[in-house]
Amino acid sequence: MTQPAIHVQDLTYRYGSLTAVDKISFDVGEGEILGFLGPNGAGKTTTLSMLTGQLRPQEGQAILLGMDITQKTAQIQSQIGVCFETANLYEGMNAVENLRFFARLFGVRNLDMDSLIRRVGLEGRERDRVEGYSKGMKQRLMIARALVNQPCILFLDEPTEGLDPVSAEAIRNLIIEEQQRGATIFLTTHDMLEADRLSDRVAFISQGRIVALDTPHNLKQQYGKRLVKAQVTGEEGRLEAREITLDTPHTAEALQKLFSQEQVVTIHSEEASLEDIFIQLTGQRLTQ
Amino acid sequence: MNWSTIYPLVAKDLKLFFRDRFFAFITVLGLVTYAAFYLVMPRTVDETIGLGLYSPVLPEQIAEAMEEEGEPLIFAESESVLRQLVLDREISAGIALPEDLFEQLIGGNRPIVTIYLMSDAPEDLQEVMDVLAEMMVLAITDTPLNIEVNEEVLGPDMVGQQIPLRDRMLPLFAIFALMMETFGLAALLSQEIHTRTINALLVTPMRVREVITAKGITGLALSFSQAALLMLIIGGFQQRPLIILVTLLLGALLVTAIGFLMGAAGKDLLSVMGIGIPVFILFSMPTIGIAFPGVLTRWARIIPSYFIADTIHQAANFGAGWAQVWQNLVILLVIGLILSWASVFVLKRKFQ
Numbered sequence: 001m002t003q004p005a006i007h008v009q010d011l012t013y014r015y016g017s018l019t020a021v022d023k024i025s026f027d028v029g030e031g032e033i034l035g036f037l038g039p040n041g042a043g044k045t046t047t048l049s050m051l052t053g054q055l056r057p058q059e060g061q062a063i064l065l066g067m068d069i070t071q072k073t074a075q076i077q078s079q080i081g082v083c084f085e086t087a088n089l090y091e092g093m094n095a096v097e098n099l100r101f102f103a104r105l106f107g108v109r110n111l112d113m114d115s116l117i118r119r120v121g122l123e124g125r126e127r128d129r130v131e132g133y134s135k136g137m138k139q140r141l142m143i144a145r146a147l148v149n150q151p152c153i154l155f156l157d158e159p160t161e162g163l164d165p166v167s168a169e170a171i172r173n174l175i176i177e178e179q180q181r182g183a184t185i186f187l188t189t190h191d192m193l194e195a196d197r198l199s200d201r202v203a204f205i206s207q208g209r210i211v212a213l214d215t216p217h218n219l220k221q222q223y224g225k226r227l228v229k230a231q232v233t234g235e236e237g238r239l240e241a242r243e244i245t246l247d248t249p250h251t252a253e254a255l256q257k258l259f260s261q262e263q264v265v266t267i268h269s270e271e272a273s274l275e276d277i278f279i280q281l282t283g284q285r286l287t288q
Numbered sequence: 289m290n291w292s293t294i295y296p297l298v299a300k301d302l303k304l305f306f307r308d309r310f311f312a313f314i315t316v317l318g319l320v321t322y323a324a325f326y327l328v329m330p331r332t333v334d335e336t337i338g339l340g341l342y343s344p345v346l347p348e349q350i351a352e353a354m355e356e357e358g359e360p361l362i363f364a365e366s367e368s369v370l371r372q373l374v375l376d377r378e379i380s381a382g383i384a385l386p387e388d389l390f391e392q393l394i395g396g397n398r399p400i401v402t403i404y405l406m407s408d409a410p411e412d413l414q415e416v417m418d419v420l421a422e423m424m425v426l427a428i429t430d431t432p433l434n435i436e437v438n439e440e441v442l443g444p445d446m447v448g449q450q451i452p453l454r455d456r457m458l459p460l461f462a463i464f465a466l467m468m469e470t471f472g473l474a475a476l477l478s479q480e481i482h483t484r485t486i487n488a489l490l491v492t493p494m495r496v497r498e499v500i501t502a503k504g505i506t507g508l509a510l511s512f513s514q515a516a517l518l519m520l521i522i523g524g525f526q527q528r529p530l531i532i533l534v535t536l537l538l539g540a541l542l543v544t545a546i547g548f549l550m551g552a553a554g555k556d557l558l559s560v561m562g563i564g565i566p567v568f569i570l571f572s573m574p575t576i577g578i579a580f581p582g583v584l585t586r587w588a589r590i591i592p593s594y595f596i597a598d599t600i601h602q603a604a605n606f607g608a609g610w611a612q613v614w615q616n617l618v619i620l621l622v623i624g625l626i627l628s629w630a631s632v633f634v635l636k637r638k639f640q
Contacts, residue, residue, distance in 0.1 A: 054487060074495065077492055078492075078493045084484065084488065088483055088485045090300070090304065091483070093304065101300050104292075104293075105293050105489070105492040105493065107292060107493075145488070
């Protein structure tokens with residue numbers, strides 16, 4: 001078995017009496033995208049901060065690329081890229097200056113600036129000061145900054161939060177490209193659709209604990225209900241909704257009854273979403 | 289220490305500093321203004337004190353006596369004219385002798401001599417005028433004082449070549465130049481913290497100690513170069529340039545530490561200015577005592593900038609050597625190191 005890119009064992013962090021991260025353990029394989037899902041305040045960013053060397057774990061261990069983050073912080077940080085939730089760029093400088101500055105901090109001498117700028121769709125604006133950029137442009141530049149050292153592990157904290165659909169899609173495509181390059185991606189989000197689409201596996205975190213960790217498909221199989229939703233013509237010609245749960249001993253009988261006794265206008269099957277499963281497991285919604 | 293990360297951070301900070309129109313403007317404005325102030329101020333000191341006299345009795349004798357003492361007198365036609373001369377600041381002070389001076393003296397009474405002074409006249413001048421009035425009366429009555437005066441000047445004799453105000457203000461200009469760049473450094477730091485770019489730096493191979501070193505180099509470079517350039521323009525290096533350079537360097541260390549503390553406490557430029565201006569005023573106080581002797585008492589010596597101001601004053605205006613200023617420099621170094629240690633501690637906590 002190959003060594004995981006990220007190995008976390010009993011990781012814990014407390015802010016005073018509040019336990020933000022409570023003995024969490026998980027592995028992320030090389031080239032895998034792990035979606036880390038949870039509502040605001042669940043402990044996602046604290047976990048990411050510990051994994052990237054910004055916070056020192058109070059208990060437990062985090063091994064990245066075979067090295068302990070508390071002991072080999074600089075060596076690990078030279079091989080990771082981090083994209084923060086809120087824009088933290090030098091707004092008085094332009095995109096090229098921002099990227100060149102961080103490339104120098106990483107000791108990267110042969111940065112293909114044009115290619116990187118093109119990948120994040122900032123060509124034509126790369127010499128403009130960042131203070132004039134839209135939120136989406138800033139977020140794309142932050143992704144570009146996280147890529148200047150061609151990281152082995154990419155940490156993305158809510159990368160599409162609050163973005164327009166075009167910018168969000170551009171960022172999702174970049175994430176997929178990075179996975180294809182071979183990067184391991186740790187993606188924190190509370191966007192269940194994004195996590196479902198991008199992640200090989202997802203971890204649900206609530207009140208500092210991981211409550212489930214598996215592929216989206218397995219989680220849906222294990223916890224989700226598959227449904228058939230139909231619209232039928234009711235009394236006085238009004239449309240009424242009908243819902244039949246699949247995979248039960250009574251499903252066939254219920255479906256037969258629907259078609260024989262009701263006038264079906266539309267019908268479709270529906271899988272449980274990750275949000276449904278999260279609510280089922282924690283009693284909380286991902287978005288508030 | 290990884291210098292390959294420190295150098296780009298220093299270069300970035302200097303770029304952002306000079307790209308900020310406000311800081312670029314106040315840097316140039318400060319240099320030009322302080323230099324202009326210095327250059328337009330008189331190079332020499334007018335040591336004469338204009339004195340007026342209203343004396344209805346024996347004015348010629350008094351004039352002769354005063355000329356012998358080297359004090360030129362303006363005679364007023366009446367007491368009211370004398371008052372007006374003082375009010376118009378034509379003279380610094382006026383003495384009015386009574387018409388019945390002799391009668392009073394012969395009769396064994398104490399005649400009343402009136403001294404006119406402006407309300408803002410220094411206390412020293414009042415005392416001098418009291419003595420002068422007594423001397424005049426003694427001169428008129430031909431009663432010599434039975435004492436012999438022996439003047440002994442301690443230190444270089446500056447009679448006739450007093451230090452012009454502009455040179456007394458050299459320490460003030462130097463401290464202004466040192467402190468001015470502190471605002472820029474503090475604003476850069478507070479921006480780094482509050483826009484969270486510090487987080488972006490600290491997930492690269494750069495360590496906190498390297499960030500602080502880079503910021504320290506930036507602060508030292510900005511404040512030292514600004515102050516040194518100003519001193520060069522206004523001719524502050526004509527005497528003991530090495531001592532003045534070392535003083536400016538130690539001063540830059542001190543104000544950089546202050547800048548770190550201001551940056552850690554401030555949230556933006558406005559709060560940095562709010563914290564910084566009282567410090568700026570406090571640090572300027574010892575220089576006021578040098579420009580206007582007697583204004584401040586010894587308590588000003590507890591302000592760390594006193595040791596910058598006094599050393600520059602002693603070296604630039606009296607040619608004081610290492611033997612005279614080494615104690616100031618050692619105290620300055622110790623205060624600078626203590627404040628640097630404290631500011632690095634605060635900043636580390638803020639960064640982490």
